[in-house]
Amino acid sequence: MTKLHDNCNLSDLGNGSEADVVALDGDQDLRTRLAELGFCASARVRVVRRAPLGCPLEVDVDGTRFSVRAEVAQGVRVRRA
Structure with a gap:
């Protein structure tokens, strides 16, 4: 598997980078809020x-834009597209 397809945190991606959500870390309230905003598997x-x-x-x-703090983005695990 190449590095381009490794899992990383959303906070690791550069401007213009795309990825698919793999998992959400953090407490239940944060995971629920992120899921409500559309941060769900795939x-x-x-x-x-x-x-x-x-x-x-x-x-x-x-297709929907949000601003997220870096600490929150660290808890969104993604696979680079």
Whole structure:
């Protein structure tokens, strides 16, 4: 398996990178909130851009854009597309 298809955290992706959600880490409330926003298994996510210091990240989840803190993005495990 090549590095391009390894799992990583959403926070590891660069601007314009796309990936599929594999799992959500964190407490139950956070996982529930992320799932409500569309961060669920196999959802396609794209990092639109990062703020100058890397936080927050603007992400597109299946066509809907959100801003998420870097700490939250670290808990979204993805597989690079």
